Amino acid sequence: MRRSIVALATVAMALPGLAQPPAEAKTDTNPFFMEWETPFGMAPFEKIRAEHFLPAFEAGIAERRKEVEAIASNPAAPTFANTVEALEVGGTALSKVSNVFYTLVGAETNDELQAITKKVAPSLSALRDDMMLDEKLFARVKAVWEKRETSSLTPEQKRLVEETFKDFVRGGANLAPETRKRFREVNQELSLLGIRFGDNLLKETNGYRLVIEKKSDLAGLPPGVVAAAADAAKAAKLDGKWVFTLQYPSIWPFLTFSENRELRRQLLTAYSTRCDKGDESDNKALLAKMAALRAERAKLLGFATWADFVLDDNMAKTPARVYELLDRVWKPALEVAKADAKELEKALQADVPGAKLEPWDWHYYAEKVRKARFDLDDQELRPYFPLDRVREGAFSVANRLYGITFTERKDVPKYHAEVSTYEVKDADGTFLALFTTDYHPRAGKRGGAWCGRLRGQWVKDGKDVRPIVTNVMNFTRPAGDAPALLSLDEVETLFHEFGHALHGMLSRVTYRSMAGVPRDFVELPSQIMENWALEPTVLAGYAKHWKTNEPIPAALVEKIGKSSLYGQGFATVEYTAASYLDMNWHTLAEPKVEDATAYEKAALAKIGLIPEILPRYRSPYFSHIFGGGGGYSAGYYSYLWSEVLDSDAFDAFKEKGIFDPATATSFRRNVLEKGGTADAMTLYRAFRGREPSVQPLLVKRGLAPAAPPAPPASK
Numbered sequence: 178m179r180r181s182i183v184a185l186a187t188v189a190m191a192l193p194g195l196a197q198p199p200a201e202a203k204t205d206t207n208p209f210f211m212e213w214e215t216p217f218g219m220a221p222f223e224k225i226r227a228e229h230f231l232p233a234f235e236a237g238i239a240e241r242r243k244e245v246e247a248i249a250s251n252p253a254a255p256t257f258a259n260t261v262e263a264l265e266v267g268g269t270a271l272s273k274v275s276n277v278f279y280t281l282v283g284a285e286t287n288d289e290l291q292a293i294t295k296k297v298a299p300s301l302s303a304l305r306d307d308m309m310l311d312e313k314l315f316a317r318v319k320a321v322w323e324k325r326e327t328s329s330l331t332p333e334q335k336r337l338v339e340e341t342f343k344d345f346v347r348g349g350a351n352l353a354p355e356t357r358k359r360f361r362e363v364n365q366e367l368s369l370l371g372i373r374f375g376d377n378l379l380k381e382t383n384g385y386r387l388v389i390e391k392k393s394d395l396a397g398l399p400p401g402v403v404a405a406a407a408d409a410a411k412a413a414k415l416d417g418k419w420v421f422t423l424q425y426p427s428i429w430p431f432l433t434f435s436e437n438r439e440l441r442r443q444l445l446t447a448y449s450t451r452c453d454k455g456d457e458s459d460n461k462a463l464l465a466k467m468a469a470l471r472a473e474r475a476k477l478l479g480f481a482t483w484a485d486f487v488l489d490d491n492m493a494k495t496p497a498r499v500y501e502l503l504d505r506v507w508k509p510a511l512e513v514a515k516a517d518a519k520e521l522e523k524a525l526q527a528d529v530p531g532a533k534l535e536p537w538d539w540h541y542y543a544e545k546v547r548k549a550r551f552d553l554d555d556q557e558l559r560p561y562f563p564l565d566r567v568r569e570g571a572f573s574v575a576n577r578l579y580g581i582t583f584t585e586r587k588d589v590p591k592y593h594a595e596v597s598t599y600e601v602k603d604a605d606g607t608f609l610a611l612f613t614t615d616y617h618p619r620a621g622k623r624g625g626a627w628c629g630r631l632r633g634q635w636v637k638d639g640k641d642v643r644p645i646v647t648n649v650m651n652f653t654r655p656a657g658d659a660p661a662l663l664s665l666d667e668v669e670t671l672f673h674e675f676g677h678a679l680h681g682m683l684s685r686v687t688y689r690s691m692a693g694v695p696r697d698f699v700e701l702p703s704q705i706m707e708n709w710a711l712e713p714t715v716l717a718g719y720a721k722h723w724k725t726n727e728p729i730p731a732a733l734v735e736k737i738g739k740s741s742l743y744g745q746g747f748a749t750v751e752y753t754a755a756s757y758l759d760m761n762w763h764t765l766a767e768p769k770v771e772d773a774t775a776y777e778k779a780a781l782a783k784i785g786l787i788p789e790i791l792p793r794y795r796s797p798y799f800s801h802i803f804g805g806g807g808g809y810s811a812g813y814y815s816y817l818w819s820e821v822l823d824s825d826a827f828d829a830f831k832e833k834g835i836f837d838p839a840t841a842t843s844f845r846r847n848v849l850e851k852g853g854t855a856d857a858m859t860l861y862r863a864f865r866g867r868e869p870s871v872q873p874l875l876v877k878r879g880l881a882p883a884a885p886p887a888p889p890a891s892k
């Protein structure tokens with residue numbers, strides 16, 4: 178993920194309401210004020226308590242403000258070293274606390290931490306604004322930027338100068354004095370609205386449960402799903418009952434297998450109406466406000482819309498190019514989905530004569546049709562995907578491609594008992610990174626799957642600081658006497674997030690902020706890994722039955738391959754619909770939306786979304802674009818954009834062999850190690866020798882024929 182140079186390192190004002198930090202925090206028991214004498218310098222989690230964070234943030238922000246002030250008022254003429262580099266390498270104390278704090282806020286949060294996010298956000302936003310809008314500082318950055326061509330800078334240093342300058346301009350440095358106050362207000366408000374959005378969503382997701390009391394209501398559910406629901410009931414002190422929740426490993430298997438149509442309706446409705454019930458957790462007014470504030474912010478900076486502002490810094494560059502890609506897949510995908518809907522409705526009517534297909538029927542009948550057509554059943558696969566085996570499979574792919582090795586370490590501090598830690602070494606045995614995994618859902622974890630970090634990679638005083646990278650997921654828990662058995666989807670997710678992790682672990686940049694890449698490039702390293710997950714030769718190596726250790730039967734692998742296109746219409750439609758929705762919210766020049774529901778409806782009607790399919794996220798729970806920092810706003814299309822790249826890039830491997838050493842080395846050196854040290858398209862061309870083609874993506878999704886159409890007969 179691209180991180181703004183200054184946001185990461187960030188500035189110092191007293192945190193609101195905390196002019197006097199608690200006395201205890203001032204003493205030397207706060208771990209954030211000490212050196213960490215732990216293995217690999219990992220955060221000493223067992224010593225960190227909630228009350229340590231605010232004082233650490235306050236001190237980190239104060240330190241950063243001091244550094245920035247010293248740089249801005251330096252009497253010496255501005256140089257790369259005393260200005261741009263000095264800004265870049267500072268903010269150490271703030272990074273130290275931020276990395277730990279935001280890791281926990283995602284993976285292991287509680288009310289205390291959530292309250293701290295609200296106190297810290299305005300201070301961080303003010304710090305950033307104070308830096309960006311500091312005229313003395315900007316004048317120095319600009320002076321270095323103007324001389325960048327004539328200075329003797331390395332290519333990475335020159336890039337750092339350009340990115341820093343751009344960051345200031347995008348952060349408001351060129352704003353007229355009379356608009357600066359409003360600009361700051363907008364930033365402050367946006368930072369808080371995003372947090373409230375996420376709070377509401379977490380509350381609504383955790384606040385619902387479907388309690389089943391009669392065994393007959395479990396009809397159709399596989400034993401593993403029933404066992405997990407019984408475990409969940411036990412944990413909720415409802416022994417003898419079964420509990421289903423809105424967390425992924427619970428809701429999706431239920432919707433796929435439950436024969437009880439009414440319960441499917443209840444569960445999906447609870448999911449799709451989150452934060453949309455007109456009560457105090459409703460997110461609609463909040464998100465409309467965010468869209469309006471973003472549009473205002475973009476305008477202040479001279480852009481027509483928020484999307485124009487965001488995309489200017491991405492590979493796509495303009496909204497038009499995003500729409501062009503979405504349109505290209507939308508029409509053929511919708512046709513496939515419509516044909517599928519007809520077939521599914523027929524299957525439904527065999528059960529319920531005259532019934533109309535509804536969104537809560539889709540997964541259930543799609544699974545039935547898939548089973549009938551390909552004789553493939555997701556539950557038949559799970560026994561071959563015990564979590565540990567799949568993880569080892571991912572490690573072994575990385576080993577074959579890049580020669581790197583993984584060794585579990587039990588002596589490293591962790592923030593939860595379910596975290597595992599691995600020492601990662603390069604082919605020659607040198608230390609590369611520490612990698613942690615945290616795979617199962619908990620009440621304090623947000624939904625989804627992501628890759629984060631507890632330490633970034635950079636070169637400090639000539640010494641390579643190696644990173645600490647995290648993978649956090651919400652995978653099916655072990656149930657009964659079986660280990661955690663993953664669905665095919667979860668297997669792909671594991672490889673996906675591991676791909677992000679490789680990008681972080683293999684990084685070789687000099688400056689921390691240069692590790693970041695544009696949003697629509699960042700999914701290339703992750704999505705490309707999904708390709709290896711399902712290659713028959715790779716599957717044969719890791720997919721082994723948890724009980725018998727039998728490798729997955731070749732016939733089953735063949736079925737996976739044959740059925741891989743089934744459901745692509747649905748998947749493409751639900752994803753692309755959400756991407757359109759995102760773009761619609763962020764291409765409004767004057768977004769005064771009174772009724773978010775009506776607005777969403779109109780946006781989806783415009784593209785002709787069929788009522789049997791919901792967009793992958795509806796606006797009130799679209800946390801990619803509205804939650805937290807809203808990192809994917811005007812950016813949800815990125816997955817598809819990156820898929821153009823990863824499909825085309827994987828073709829390069831297929832041409833030479835999927836473990837071809839030269840191709841792997843080229844991918845590592847030109848893409849994975851490079852971070853954002855060069856323009857993304859330049860990096861891609863260095864690997865592929867040309868720009869990417871959209872064709873491999875269309876073929877992979879079954880939206881275009883595999884071979885190019887035969888040339889017309891010559892006359």
Ligand SMILES: [Zn+2]
Nearest residue numbers: 673677700703
């Ligand atoms: Zn990703």
